Amino acid sequence: xxxxxxxxxxxxxxxxxxxxxxxxxxxxxxxxxxxxxxxxxxxxxxxxxxxxxxxxxxxxxxxxxxxxxxxxxxxxxxxxxxxxxxxxxxxxxxxxxxxxxxxxxxxxxxxxxxxxxxxxxxxxxxxxxxxxxxxxxxxxxxxxxxxxxxxxxx
Numbered sequence: 001x002x003x004x005x006x007x008x009x010x011x012x013x014x015x016x017x018x019x020x021x022x023x024x025x026x027x028x029x030x031x032x033x034x035x036x037x038x039x040x041x042x043x044x045x046x047x048x049x050x051x052x053x054x055x056x057x058x059x060x061x062x063x064x065x066x067x068x069x070x071x072x073x074x075x076x077x078x079x080x081x082x083x084x085x086x087x088x089x090x091x092x093x094x095x096x097x098x099x100x101x102x103x104x105x106x107x108x109x110x111x112x113x114x115x116x117x118x119x120x121x122x123x124x125x126x127x128x129x130x131x132x133x134x135x136x137x138x139x140x141x142x143x144x145x146x147x148x149x150x151x152x153x154x
Contacts, residue, residue, distance in 0.1 A: 077120075078102055078126060
């Protein structure tokens with residue numbers, strides 16, 4: 001049994017290393033692409049670009065802070081991994097200050113986090129759990145508002 005655990009840990013480490021290399025390659029590819037286009041005319045926006053730009057606030061707002069507190073009060077849990085770009089983007093949607101209050105569980109830094117995520121049967125990052133319901137993947141602020149029943153005061 002012990003040898004199976006060691007193989008499993010070695011496989012996990014290899015997979016994490018490979019994913020890190022893929023992520024780094026994607027960053028360099030994006031830099032190379034933007035450098036190549038630096039002197040050219042701007043491209044027409046894609047379908048994804050406006051939504052992503054509009055969804056990322058420059059800083060936290062009172063409404064985002066209220067949404068996070070609502071999520072916490074409702075018992076929501078956001079599972080993620082330090083190396084996951086979608087998890088990073090999920091946090092960035094709230095702004096730097098409010099993101100620190102998210103009900104976040106880090107699944108990959110230590111054994112306690114790995115055990116908690118395994119017990120919750122987390123398969124994908126990011127994963128949100130709320131009152132027995134699960135959402136996998138990056139959620140917009142609007143999706144989190146609707147799913148959690150958040151009503152902003154206007």
